[in-house]
Amino acid sequence: MNTLARGLAVGVVIMAPRLVVGQDTSKVKALPGQMDLSLSDSAQRRIAQAMAKDLGNLRKAEESYYTAHKAYAYSVGDLAPSFRPTAGNVIAITPTDGAGYHAVATNPALPGAEAGFDVPAPKH
Secondary structure, eight states, X not given: OOHHXXXXXXXXXXXXXXXXXXXXXXGOOOXXXXXXXXOOOHHHHHHHHHHHHHHHHHHHHHHHHHHHHSSOOSSGGGGTTTOOOOTTOEEEEEEETTTEEEEEEEOTXXXXXXXXXXXXXXXX
């Protein structure tokens, strides 16, 4: 593990769907995590697993990008060809205070479900 990777405190957060007052929650799904989130369809489970895997691969690609550029990429396109999300997954990368980033994965096949994590700026 390189020095950069050891210095990062990465926490993966699986977020429950955002609920709107009056929304029918019987059709809302969340990603699998430490608790049973009741994704009964194996296709949905595969999509959720692909979202989580994409985020892990994104983290590795960002580490390589940071080593080369001394900054994180805030666009998935900047990480190509070393990183390409699974077909159907949408990855959003946004900068955070202090030059870190927040990444979120979604997929239209799992409406309301998202997975994400934050990476703080490296300590110099």
